[in-house]
Amino acid sequence: MDLDEEARRQIAVSVVAVGFFVALILGIGVVFANSGLGSTGGLALVGAIVLFIFVMAAVGVFLSD
Structure with missing residues (x-):
């Protein structure tokens, strides 16, 4: 199954946004690990x-163009 360029761009932007969220959650966990x-x-x-x-809403608006 071949993906066109638009689908690849949508997947890449979505994966980066979710990766940022996961990194943010992990960062919060590291900062507050010792004190609870x-x-x-x-x-x-x-x-x-x-x-x-908000970021995912903005990504959705950006990708809908």
Whole structure:
């Protein structure tokens, strides 16, 4: 099954966005590993999820062109 250039671009951009989210979640986990997640770490996780939602919405708008 051959993928055209547009499909490859969509896959690449989506994989990079999800990879950024995973790296962000891992980074938050590393920063708050010793002291426990606590309220600050919880807010950081919620912020990361909200950021991921906005980034994926922006990626969707970008790829729809």
